[in-house]
Amino acid sequence: MSKMVYLVPLFPLIGFLINGLGRKQLSKSLSGMIGSGMVLASFIVSALIFKETVPESGPVTVRLFEFINVAGLNIPFEFLVDRLSALFLMIITGVGFLIHLYSTSYMHEEEPQHFARYFSYLNLFVFSMLLLVLGANYLIMFIGWEGVGLCSYLLIGYWFKNKEYGNAARKAFVMNRIGDLGFLLGLFFIIQQFGSLTYSEVFGRAAIMNSGATILTIITLLLFVGATGKSAQIPLYTWLPDAMAGPTPVSALIHAATMVTAGIYMIARSNILYTLAPISQTVVAVIGLATAILAATIAIKQNDIKKVLAYSTVSQLGYMFLGLGVGAYTGAVFHVMTHAFFKALLFLGAGSVIHAMHHEQDIRKMGGLAKKLPITHITFLIGCIAIAGIPPFSGFFSKDEILIGAYAHNPVLYWIGLGGALMTAFYMFRLYAMTFRGSFRGTHEQEHHLHESPWQMTLPLIVLAFLAAVAGFMGIPELFAPDAHKLEHYLEPVFAASYKIQETHHVEHSTEWILLAVSITLILIAIIYAWNRYSKKPETGDATGFGKILANKWYVDEFYEAIISKPLNAIAAFGNKFIEKSGIDGIVNGTGKSIQWGSRQLRLLQSGQVGAYVLWMVLGILLFFVLIIFI
Amino acid sequence: MSVTVILFWLLSVLALGAALMMVTSKNPVYSVLWLIVVFFAISGHYILMNAQFLAIVNIIVYAGAIMVLFLFVIMLMNLNAETEPQKNKWLKLAGAVAGGCLLLVFVAALRQTELLKLQEVNMSGPTGLIRRLGMVLFTDYVLPFEIASVLFLSAMVGAVVIGKKGD
Amino acid sequence: MPINYYIILAIALFSIGVMGVLTRRNAIIIFMCVELMLNAVNLLMVAFSKLHYGAVATFNPYASTGTDAQVFVFFIMVVAAAEVSVGLAIIVMMYRNIHSVDVNFLNRLKH
Numbered sequence: 001m002s003k004m005v006y007l008v009p010l011f012p013l014i015g016f017l018i019n020g021l022g023r024k025q026l027s028k029s030l031s032g033m034i035g036s037g038m039v040l041a042s043f044i045v046s047a048l049i050f051k052e053t054v055p056e057s058g059p060v061t062v063r064l065f066e067f068i069n070v071a072g073l074n075i076p077f078e079f080l081v082d083r084l085s086a087l088f089l090m091i092i093t094g095v096g097f098l099i100h101l102y103s104t105s106y107m108h109e110e111e112p113q114h115f116a117r118y119f120s121y122l123n124l125f126v127f128s129m130l131l132l133v134l135g136a137n138y139l140i141m142f143i144g145w146e147g148v149g150l151c152s153y154l155l156i157g158y159w160f161k162n163k164e165y166g167n168a169a170r171k172a173f174v175m176n177r178i179g180d181l182g183f184l185l186g187l188f189f190i191i192q193q194f195g196s197l198t199y200s201e202v203f204g205r206a207a208i209m210n211s212g213a214t215i216l217t218i219i220t221l222l223l224f225v226g227a228t229g230k231s232a233q234i235p236l237y238t239w240l241p242d243a244m245a246g247p248t249p250v251s252a253l254i255h256a257a258t259m260v261t262a263g264i265y266m267i268a269r270s271n272i273l274y275t276l277a278p279i280s281q282t283v284v285a286v287i288g289l290a291t292a293i294l295a296a297t298i299a300i301k302q303n304d305i306k307k308v309l310a311y312s313t314v315s316q317l318g319y320m321f322l323g324l325g326v327g328a329y330t331g332a333v334f335h336v337m338t339h340a341f342f343k344a345l346l347f348l349g350a351g352s353v354i355h356a357m358h359h360e361q362d363i364r365k366m367g368g369l370a371k372k373l374p375i376t377h378i379t380f381l382i383g384c385i386a387i388a389g390i391p392p393f394s395g396f397f398s399k400d401e402i403l404i405g406a407y408a409h410n411p412v413l414y415w416i417g418l419g420g421a422l423m424t425a426f427y428m429f430r431l432y433a434m435t436f437r438g439s440f441r442g443t444h445e446q447e448h449h450l451h452e453s454p455w456q457m458t459l460p461l462i463v464l465a466f467l468a469a470v471a472g473f474m475g476i477p478e479l480f481a482p483d484a485h486k487l488e489h490y491l492e493p494v495f496a497a498s499y500k501i502q503e504t505h506h507v508e509h510s511t512e513w514i515l516l517a518v519s520i521t522l523i524l525i526a527i528i529y530a531w532n533r534y535s536k537k538p539e540t541g542d543a544t545g546f547g548k549i550l551a552n553k554w555y556v557d558e559f560y561e562a563i564i565s566k567p568l569n570a571i572a573a574f575g576n577k578f579i580e581k582s583g584i585d586g587i588v589n590g591t592g593k594s595i596q597w598g599s600r601q602l603r604l605l606q607s608g609q610v611g612a613y614v615l616w617m618v619l620g621i622l623l624f625f626v627l628i629i630f631i
Numbered sequence: 632m633s634v635t636v637i638l639f640w641l642l643s644v645l646a647l648g649a650a651l652m653m654v655t656s657k658n659p660v661y662s663v664l665w666l667i668v669v670f671f672a673i674s675g676h677y678i679l680m681n682a683q684f685l686a687i688v689n690i691i692v693y694a695g696a697i698m699v700l701f702l703f704v705i706m707l708m709n710l711n712a713e714t715e716p717q718k719n720k721w722l723k724l725a726g727a728v729a730g731g732c733l734l735l736v737f738v739a740a741l742r743q744t745e746l747l748k749l750q751e752v753n754m755s756g757p758t759g760l761i762r763r764l765g766m767v768l769f770t771d772y773v774l775p776f777e778i779a780s781v782l783f784l785s786a787m788v789g790a791v792v793i794g795k796k797g798d
Numbered sequence: 799m800p801i802n803y804y805i806i807l808a809i810a811l812f813s814i815g816v817m818g819v820l821t822r823r824n825a826i827i828i829f830m831c832v833e834l835m836l837n838a839v840n841l842l843m844v845a846f847s848k849l850h851y852g853a854v855a856t857f858n859p860y861a862s863t864g865t866d867a868q869v870f871v872f873f874i875m876v877v878a879a880a881e882v883s884v885g886l887a888i889i890v891m892m893y894r895n896i897h898s899v900d901v902n903f904l905n906r907l908k909h
Contacts, residue, residue, distance in 0.1 A: 610901045611722065615820055618729045622736060629740045639799055643807050650811055650834055654818035659826055666830050669811075673841050676804075680848045685840075685871055692875050697833065697882045704886050705826060708893050726820025734813035741805055750801050752845055753852030758864040759844070767865050768872070779876045786880035790887035796894075 002049050002060040002081045008089060009130040011042040015123035023116035031112070032104035035119030039100050039126055043093035046086070053086040054490070061136050061200075068139070075197055080136035084494045087333065088133040088265055091340045095257035096126045098460035102348050103249040105456035106355060118158060122253065125151035129258035133265060137197040138187050141266065145183065145230065148259045149176040155254075156246040168245035175239040179229015183266075186222030189215065203272045207497055211276050220273050220280035223266060224287075231263030232314050233321060234291045238557055241310040248351030251306060255313040256344035261336050264317070267324045268333055268494075275327065275498040285325025285409070289416055292318030294554065296423035300430070301550035304361050305350045308431045312387065313343055315424060319402050322417060327502045328405025329495045330488045334475045335402055337487075338394035341471050342386040345464035349380035352453045352461065353435060357446055363434040365446075367538060370436040372450040375458045377436050379465035384432045386468040388425035389523055394472035400516065401477060407515060408507050418519055425526040433534035441538070479512050635754055638679055646672035659705045663698055670694040680752065682759030804845035811838035825889050825899040829882075836878050840871045847871075 015038030019031050026034070059082035067077035100122060107118055128151055132144025150173075157169030187197065193215050194202045209216060227233065232240035240260065244251055254260060267274060267284065274281050292315045299311035316339050323332035354361055356373055370377040386393040389400065399421060407414035440447050452458065476484035483489075492499075507515075542551070549555065605616070646669050653665035670693045677686035757763055768776055811834060818831030847867035854861045889899060896903050 610904060611726070611820065611823065615722070615726055615729060618726075618733060618816060618820065622729065622732055625733075625736045625740065629736070629743065636799070639803070643803070646807070647810055647814070650814040653834065654814055654822070654827075654831065659824060662827050662830060666834065669834060670837065673837050676841055677844060680844055682844050682848070682868060685844060685868055685875075688872060688875055689837075689840075692879055693833070693837070697879060700882060700886055701826065701830065704890060707890070708899065723821045727817050730813050730817030730820060733816055734809060737809040737813070738806065741802065741809070750849055751852060752799050752801050752804060752848045753855050754799065754848070756848070756851050756855055756859065758847060758851040758862070759868050763862065763865055764868055764872070767862070767869055772869050775873065779873065782877065782880050786883050790883045793884065793887040794890050 002052055003062055004045065005049060005060075005062050005079050005081050005134060006064060007045045008042045008049070008093070009127050009134060011038040011045075012123040012127040012130065014038060016120045016127060019116045019120035019123065023113050023120065026112065026116050028108065028110075028112045028115045029104075031116035031119050032100075035123055036097060036100040036104060038123060039093055039097045042126075042130070043090075043097050046089040046093045049081060050086045050090050053081065053083050059083075059200075059493075072195070073191065075137055075139050077140065078136040078198075079134040079140075080199060081134070082494060083490055084265075084268060084333070085133050087337065087491070088261075089130065091261075091337055092126060092129050092133065092257050095340050095344045095464070096122075096129075096253065098463060099249050099253045099257065099344065099348070102252075102351070102457050102460045103247075105454050106249055106351055107247060114158075118155075118247070121151055121154045121158070122250075125155065125253060125258055129262070132262055136199060138190060138199075138202075139197050141269075142183065142187060145226070145262060145266075146180065148262060149173065149180065149230070152176070152243065152254055152259055155250040156243045158246050158250065162245075165245035168239075168242040172239040172243050175236045176229045179226045179236055182222045182224075182229070183226025186219050186226065189219045189222060193219065199269065203270075203497070206273055206276060209276060211501065212278055213276065216273055216277040217279050220270070220277045221283065223270060223273075224280060224284055227263030227266055227321075228287065229263075230266075231260045231317050231321070232291075233263070233287050233317065234294065237291060237295065237314050238553075238560065240314055241307055241553070244304070244306040244310055248306065248347060248354060251310070252344045252347035252351070255310070255347060256340040260313065260317055261340070264320045264324065264332055264336050267321075268329055271324075271329050271495055271498045272501075274324065275501050281325050281327065283325070285322050285406070285413065288318045288321025288323075288325055289406075289413060289420075290318070291315070292322065292420040293416060293423075294318075296420045296427065297550055298553045299427040300423060301547045302427075303364050303551075305353065305363050305366075305431065305435065306347075306361055308363075308427060309343070309346050309350060312346075312424060312428065313339075315420060316343070316387070319399060319417065319420070322406055322413065323402035326402075326405045326409035326413065327498070328402055329498065330475075330485075330491050331398060331401035331405050333491060334487050335398035337474075338386070338398040338468070338471050341464055342383045342393075342395060342468040345379060345383040345461060345468050346387065348457070348461055348464065349376050349383060352376040352457055353380075355453055355457070356450050357442065358449065360442060360446065363431060364538065365442045366435045366440070367438040367442075368436070368440040369450070373436075373452050375452060375461060379458075379461040380436065381432060382465040382469055384428045388428050388527060389421055389519070390527075391520065392472060394468050394470070397472035397475050397477065400519070401475060403519070404477070404507055404512060404515070407511075414515070418522070421519065422522055422526045425523045426530045429527045429530035430534045433531050434538045437531070437535035438538055477512075479509060479516075635679060638675070642672045642675040642679070646676070660702070663701050663705065666701075667694050667698050670698070677759075679754060680759065681755050681757075684759060684761045684764045687761075801845060801849050804842065808838045808842035808845070811835075811841070823900050823902055825892065825901050828901065829885055829889065833878065833882070836874060840874055843867050843871050843874075 015034050018034050019026065023031070059080055061078055061080055063076050063078040065077050068075040100119070103118070103122065107115055110118065125148060128144045128147025130144070131147060132141050135141040135144060153169045153173040153176075156172050157166050159165050160169075190197060190202060194205045196202055196205075206216065229236045240254075243254060246254075274284065295311045295314035295318060299308050299315065302308045302311060316335070320332045320335050320339070323329070323335060352373065353366065353369060353376060356369070356376075357366065360366070382393070386395040389396045391397075403414055403417050403421070406417050475487040478485060542548070552558075605612075649665045649668035649672060653662045653669060656662050656665060670689060674686040674689045674694070677683070677689060815831045815835035815838065818834070819828050822828055822831070844867070847864035849864075850867070851861065851864035854863045892904070893899050
């Protein structure tokens with residue numbers, strides 16, 4: 001079955017082509033069925049492949065055709081199926097299918113043409129992400145990498161008639177391009193150093209290099225720049241919250257299944273390079289942690305239901321990078337998986353709420369929705385518990401693994417990370433309480449129309465809630481039961497080379513118990529505080545004081561605007577005004593004008609008067625004589 | 632200073648002065664008369680160089696026939712000084728300057744020709760006597776001579792056609 | 799006489815003719831200036847003819863060197879006479895049509 005892996009990206013590609021080309025002919029139900037069905041088909045193929053990889057550990061390379069073969073550089077178009085990519089295939093196609101299914105109902109108000117366009121973009125998005133994950137070399141990954149960037153642009157700007165949404169799409173695209181430049185430079189360095197982009201060759205040649213080699217540090221840092229763009233880390237994270245401009249299922253797709261996990265996947269895939277570059281690892285860990293904290297603080301004061309979730313994604317991605325940075329690769333991938341479930345669940349739940357509230361996104365105008373939307377309420381609550389990290393829900397296990405890894409690396413990282421986790425619990429339950437608890441604060445009309453969503457929307461919620469609840473059992477830490485961490489065993493071959501090099505500090509079991517108890521207690525306190533406070537007395541006005549800084553996202557956007565956009569605009573305006581308008585245009589127009597002027601003057605010579613002609617003739621003769629005689 | 636030299640200078644000054652007067656005088660009739668003086672001076676030069684045939688022809692054809700033709704035309708049209716409109720002052724100046732420049736350039740060019748400088752013109756000798764020229768004209772150049780008569784015929788026809796009144 | 803003198807004299811006469819053409823507007827005067835230029839050239843031609851004869855005269859006083867040039871001058875006079883007859887006819891016609899001999903009125907070339 002692994003040999004048939006090309007089917008996995010092929011199905012969404014076909015769906016994209018059918019929906020994209022036939023968008024004016026297809027009816028809404030048909031294009032929805034094609035879009036979802038294609039992803040379902042690739043999910044089935046992925047599941048079969050995944051099943052095969054469980055007993056066998058050897059990676060399978062499927063070469064499709066010769067792609068680039070020039071000047072000693074050989075880059076075939078081939079797919080690599082190993083346990084890491086198989087796991088990602090499952091996440092992408094599984095969660096992706098649920099989101100597609102959800103979209104058929106969520107987007108039903110759109111016109112058929114735009115509806116089909118939407119599904120073609122979604123399919124292309126899934127296709128690009130699959131290409132990214134499946135590629136057996138960095139170039140295929142880069143193709144997918146650019147593909148998801150393009151699709152995110154198309155989908156964030158789906159309602160392109162709204163100028164603000166268009167700007168958000170452009171922002172996402174530009175931010176991604178900045179990161180992509182770093183990624184591309186990294187690829188060039190890899191080619192220069194290793195003479196190949198194929199994973200097996202690059203990693204094989206890298207593994208025998210000295211730890212801390214400068215070239216490896218440069219390569220890994222450049223690749224990480226790409227990851228910060230794609231996975232929304234400091235300093236390139238600001239596009240992700242703005243990406244809320246797209247339809248809610250798109251946000252779910254970007255945040256859970258595709259796009260933002262690309263950076264995590266890339267670093268997990270190149271784990272050996274990072275293990276051999278400790279400086280880069282430290283950078284990754286510090287940036288991840290800083291992003292986790294910064295985004296969590298911002299999320300506390302956001303009032304847009306989707307913005308809160310967006311910042312929580314940024315924050316959770318920060319945890320994943322922290323995990324990668326401290327060498328807890330399994331933990332990071334584990335968190336990618338659990339996060340995909342609960343974040344997709346939360347976003348789809350938020351979509352359900354928004355749907356019920358007729359496109360109202362401000363949580364200050366919600367409240368008391370628990371009774372009206374029972375299924376959404378329960379599933380959303382499960383998602384909140386999962387992300388907050390209460391055992392035995394999935395978020396607990398994955399986050400705990402990352403934090404314990406951080407503790408083993410350096411206890412300071414753990415305590416800061418725990419602070420972020422507390423904030424996560426706090427803002428998630430603030431969101432939950434303000435949305436579902438208390439009394440309704442919207443208009444009467446909105447209250448009258450409140451309704452539970454149809455099955456296409458609730459079914460994905462239920463499935464995802466189930467997964468968010470139980471997915472953690474794939475990675476039970478050794479603390480509770482020896483050898484129960486199935487995921488670690490599953491992924492071991494992928495990270496084996498790194499674990500061999502890494503010095504592992506094992507944390508004492510007694511310490512681990514204490515840390516667990518402390519963290520769970522603190523998180524519970526945060527939850528209870530938030531629940532009580534915001535159920536009884538929800539915030540209705542604008543934030544003041546320090547809260548205002550948080551509500552304005554630490555003014556990072558304004559800061560970027562001031563130090564990057566404004567000078568660039570000024571330079572561009574200067575160039576436009578002086579170089580383009582008076583320089584280039586001046587030369588071009590000046591040529592035309594001077595010729596026109598010159599010919600107007602020359603035309604005066606044609607006076608029609610014989611005398612003048614004779615004069616010119618004499619002057620011409622004079623000139624010739626002077627030329628012939630004296631020169 | 633021999634008589635030849637004195638005559639040469641006399642005739643040269645006369646030719647140049649008459650030419651200048653011809654160009655500058657306002658009345659066309661005076662111009663014609665001054666031009667006739669120039670032609671006589673040039674004929675004098677021809678005689679000095681012992682080119683008697685050309686001297687006679689010059690007087691008969693130019694000073695006699697052509698200039699009389701000019702005079703007739705001017706008188707027929709009743710032109711006088713007042714009828715000629717004044718040319719643009721600057722254009723006039725430019726024309727004078729251009730002519731002066733032409734003179735300068737030619738003289739400057741002449742200064743470069745070392746070979747010609749010292750050569751003397753033979754003021755006597757049989758070249759240019761009627762006998763000599765007549766022999767050549769009616770032997771070697773008899774065909775061009777006859778063709779010249781055809782040219783005159785056509786010029787006459789042309790003058791009549793152009794000068795004819797009406798269509 | 800040195801040939802230079804004749805050359806300079808001819809040049810001076812020719813230049814005066816050019817100046818006349820350039821400064822005057824009366825078609826007849828311009829025509830006369832053209833005749834003056836022709837005569838300047840004729841004078842030069844005769845001078846050169848005598849110069850060439852002088853170059854061989856010491857060896858052979860009866861040589862016919864230079865005769866051709868004078869025949870040429872003769873033909874120039876012939877052509878000039880023909881030219882004057884046609885040219886004056888044109889000027890007469892011009893005067894009949896526009897009642898002026900001012901060349902500046904003849905600016906048809908502009909169109």
